[in-house]
Amino acid sequence: MRSGRMARRLVATAGMGAILAMGVLTACAQEEKAPAPETKTITKTITAPAAPPATPAPPPPAPTEKSINPTGGNLFSPPVKAPPAPTAIPGDH
Secondary structure: OHHHHHHHHHHHHHHHHHHHHHHHHHHHOOOOOOOOOOOOOOOOOOOOOOOOOOOOOOOOOOOOOOOOOOOOOOOOOOOOOOOOOOOOOOOOO
16 A cells, blocks of 8 residues: 555656756746847938918807707707507417
8 A cells, every 4th residue: 555655656746846847947948039130220301391371260160059958858860750569469479
């Protein structure tokens, strides 16, 4: 009985050691970085043309009628008149 337990402990310890070793090696691994490609920088100065003269602001829009009463409804949409529900003989759906 003792040899079975000892074997299981030995296998479990070896497995944990292998997992730890993989973790340590993964954490310590370094990837080689590729050298940065050479870039050439060209600088050009562009001057913007003078701004056009300011145009006058458009006149404000005409006022619209709004209801002061919050339950007065929406004056901007037409009323909706739905047809009545169809009636059927009881038992028919």
